[in-house]
Amino acid sequence: MKALGVGILGLGNVGAGTVRLLAEHRARIEARLGVPLTIRRVLVRDRARERAVDVAPELLTTDIEDVLGDPNIAIVVELMGGVEPARSYILAALRAGKHVVTANKAVLAERGAEIFAEAARVGRAVVFEGSVAGGIPLLRSLREGLASDRITGLCGIVNGTSNYILDAMTRTGAGFADALAGAQAAGYAEADPTLDVGGGDAAHKLALLALVAFGVQVDPATIPTEGISHITAFDIRAAAELGFIIKSLAIGERDEHGVGLRVHPTLVPRGHVLAGVQGAFNAVLVQSDALGPSLYYGRGAGMMPTAVAVVSDILEVARDLLAGLYSRPGPTGQVPSAIPAPIALRPLADVVCAHYLRFRAPHVPGVLGRVAACLGRHGVSIRRMSQETPSDDGSAAMVMLTEPVADGPLAAALVEAALPVTRLRLLAD
Amino acid sequence: MKALGVGILGLGNVGAGTVRLLAEHRARIEARLGVPLTIRRVLVRDRARERAVDVAPELLTTDIEDVLGDPNIAIVVELMGGVEPARSYILAALRAGKHVVTANKAVLAERGAEIFAEAARVGRAVVFEGSVAGGIPLLRSLREGLASDRITGLCGIVNGTSNYILDAMTRTGAGFADALAGAQAAGYAEADPTLDVGGGDAAHKLALLALVAFGVQVDPATIPTEGISHITAFDIRAAAELGFIIKSLAIGERDEHGVGLRVHPTLVPRGHVLAGVQGAFNAVLVQSDALGPSLYYGRGAGMMPTAVAVVSDILEVARDLLAGLYSRPGPTGQVPSAIPAPIALRPLADVVCAHYLRFRAPHVPGVLGRVAACLGRHGVSIRRMSQETPSDDGSAAMVMLTEPVADGPLAAALVEAALPVTRLRLLAD
Structure with a gap:
């Protein structure tokens, strides 16, 4: 033998x-x-x-x-x-x-x-x-288990470090810096955490997921990628009051117009299956034509x-x-292994979704009205709005939840409002 | 070609x-x-x-x-x-x-x-x-994805009809008969629902899961199987008040003493990943040595x-x-395909877990004390207890949650108490 x-x-x-x-x-x-x-x-x-x-x-x-x-x-x-x-x-x-x-x-x-x-x-x-x-046998499931189906979307937590930090912020009320330090002390974050908390690691993984799930080749540098270091304890709390948990998600979608990929912190409704993913765990929700939604969950690193x-x-x-079988199908499952040419992604500006907007403004009459008017002029509807008690400096933090809107009108409205605004996307229904 | x-x-x-x-x-x-x-x-x-x-x-x-x-x-x-x-x-x-x-x-x-x-x-x-x-690519994940690991347990919702009915009872407060009729009207239950609500279908699937996950052959008739038709609206409500959702689970465990399999309605803590599985969806939580927990979720039928x-x-x-490969490994992944001899399962009596007990007793002084004394004499500790307002006939429904206990002492205590008791198991931690 x-x-x-x-x-x-x-x-x-x-x-x-x-x-x-x-x-x-x-x-x-x-x-x-x-x-x-x-x-x-x-x-x-x-x-x-x-x-x-x-x-x-x-x-x-x-x-x-x-x-x-x-x-x-x-x-x-x-x-x-x-x-x-x-x-x-x-x-x-x-x-x-x-x-x-x-x-x-x-x-x-x-x-x-x-x-x-x-x-x-x-x-x-x-x-x-x-x-x-x-x-988690995720790539194998996409490649073999769903070989007979057409995958139209995937959405998941693929960076355990970011999830560990956001989960700690959610559970303890800590700010980003403290939660990062805690993750480093617990061995869940590197001394230089840039690749994890900046979203670069998730973008690498999303490019590979797109290769296997959609059969497309993508330069990871072209994936719109937003990290989590600007998320504050206030955002976590405000999102929770609105019924959301903030998660860093890698999202891929394809339709007849092309493929869109993105990595960004996302407001996920509290009852959603991804909202309950704790600590350094990973979970990916896949959407395919015939099967519908399927979820794969487990330890994503270690x-x-x-x-x-x-x-x-x-x-x-x-x-x-x-068995004498010397050649396997390539990453997209085709034989002979076909390496697709790199594709251009659909621009992030095409994504229509509700947004969370947080800004701080002087607590003087008319400010909120001015911002709301700017949004209204660009066709952005406000679903919910709340304002903090003004702080000692006379400014107040405000939060708005918009109705689904494309990037262009929203960006134009925010330019016109001339206030520094933190924007986070909501998970599309 | x-x-x-x-x-x-x-x-x-x-x-x-x-x-x-x-x-x-x-x-x-x-x-x-x-x-x-x-x-x-x-x-x-x-x-x-x-x-x-x-x-x-x-x-x-x-x-x-x-x-x-x-x-x-x-x-x-x-x-x-x-x-x-x-x-x-x-x-x-x-x-x-x-x-x-x-x-x-x-x-x-x-x-x-x-x-x-x-x-x-x-x-x-x-x-x-x-x-x-x-x-859900579950068997493929167990056979290929976890080929390098040792699976020690699995626990899941594998009968969509039962889950649909229990979920409807949980959401609407309906009794079993009404929820079953609703499931039949919606096409989620057969005219003769016995195989689904009686647990037989889940036992069949559990036998196949045990074959692939544990490499053992089991006669499904020897799997302890309990259906859901005795679950009442009261049980659903009482469990919810205690922080549990009732789910019909197929459970497999193996350790050095052997393999235990069972199908029964189970009280699952509200925050548990299986508690959130709604409608006719399936989900199986797998436990393996190196990977730890992993979950596979999706539509289990249709x-x-x-x-x-x-x-x-x-x-x-x-x-x-x-590719010219005419022979595949058998269900346990071994080549040449080895069909294991049938094994005897570990008896259900060996399973130590907390229990939910529901009984109806005359609302006269001393009844509760008598039951509690019977349990105590057999070493069964009570973790929580609650009693309904007595109904017109002067009897009252009572619910007890025991500490983890083996089947033998509990059964003996209930015989001694001489009251008809509905027992449900809690999911072990």
Whole structure:
């Protein structure tokens, strides 16, 4: 009986979890595949560093050629993160005839076109369940489970750090800075949290979701992306009084006019299924023609949850490999793997939805009337409005909830009102 | 280019939905498979009957041999429901070298051992995503997405009819009979609702979930199963006052001592993710070692949702077939497909959980004390207790919530109390 060899690139959190799962389930994996699965090489930066998992020292290497040159390694598992050298190593692995499993959303969102094209050219697989929503079998569900359906929309919490922070703000009344510090102390946010709280991580994931769900290729830099650092304790409270919870959502929609993608904090009605997603959990609500709504929920990050996705991907590739099936469909499910040309997204200005507006104005007669008149002149109707008790400086915070409106008229009205306004979108019904 | 032929057995609701999806997505399916997928025969009982979908008359047949004998049919799709003749036709199709897709939980739960053994013997696939939770890609997620993890528990709403009725009772205050009549009028319950409201349908699905999630074979007749017809408007109200929603749950647990399965109405805390599942929706919460909790939610029945699962299964089998992979792993994911021997379930008496007790007693001094004393003598602690205003006949309804307790002591205490008591289990924390 021949063993199937695996090479792992990177032995951080997810790498260690992957090594641990492969060891723990050795017997079950062999029962599933019919042959043992063995780790033949682990690429690390520093062989001497302490690890969260036991790896035989002779497996560790700092030279990528030890992985690429081993003819017994059939599957390369890239868990280094970031664009380079991950991109170069993935391309080199494909050219060396290896199949690739990765959990690296950055490299696929930024350089996916090149990577998938190379995979198609050499007839090797690139699978990436772990790159979006951690261990939740979300991409697999979109690609296989809904293969027979047409997905028209998806909407979800795909960045656990942002959700953890907003959830803490909602539960404790803390401001953004305090909640971020708490998340950092609890290990849910990085020292530099920019990619998470700025929405960039969610935009990477949304680009991959759009690839699998809609079959389109999108430059993540073109996705309208808004972070959560401007959300205040006042916003959380005001939204709650209006019956909403603020969540950072990645939203994708497609219709006959094209595909729209966006990442932004969103007012979600309290009873909505996404409103109840707490802490660092992820959840994605998918809308498709025949099935209607379906939801996938679980831990979207972390050592063991992401390792579940990685090892399940390894098993999928291994099973096909052992069955003599050397080529898998590409990310959009088509054979031969078709890499779509990049598309331009529908502009955010096309999105019609209700808005939450918060501004601070001098507490003098006529201010509210002036703002309301500006909105009215541009056809923006106000659904609800509330005003705080004026503070000592004589100004008062005001909140308005508009009826659904397109971006253009609203923006024009706000320019005319000449007040700094914080705008948040409401989840469309 | 050669077409791949499909034969469909049964043209009811799900059969019509399947035909419709295959037609609607013809181009996408061909792009996915590389060849067209064509329906070559549809077995019906009556060729003259009106159908919910257009099928060329020459495809309809009342003779199973027209399907079995067509060498161009590679995949037989069984959508007749019930045990016979579905079982005979599935076995005959396998012996004729066909792969089988089915959405029939009854035949697999009752005769799965025989069917999977035959499939393994002849090296053909039997896939059945549509048999549990309709279009939600649940079995696929358990089998593939969590292939690398160890599933320890699952708990879910898998019968839409029961959930629709309990949800209506919760929202409107109606009694069981009225809510059932409403569900029947709305098309969510059959004229004979026994299999749904009695829990038998959920037990069938739970047996299949246990096969895929735990790799065990269970006779569904041995699953402790309790329906919902004894739940009263009073129970719904009393549970709500205590902070619970009553849901009919299918529950599976496994640990080192074995596997326990049960179907019964359950008091679920109001904030729990399953408490919010409304109408005829399904949702299954899965617990696994590395991933932790994950949830799968969507429409669990109906023409198009179930057709999504059926057509996705057809595509999966077709893709493997076209790639020259003629044998798939069996329901437990092992190759060669291993059909486990039937196991005995852990007795329900082993389940330790809190209970809701409702009884009616004469409103005379000492009754409550007597019941409480009986419970106390058997070590059953009472967490909360409430009593209705006595009715005209001088009796009063009482509700008790116990601390977690095993079945044996509780049953003994209730025998000693010598009062007819309605018992409902609480969801364990």
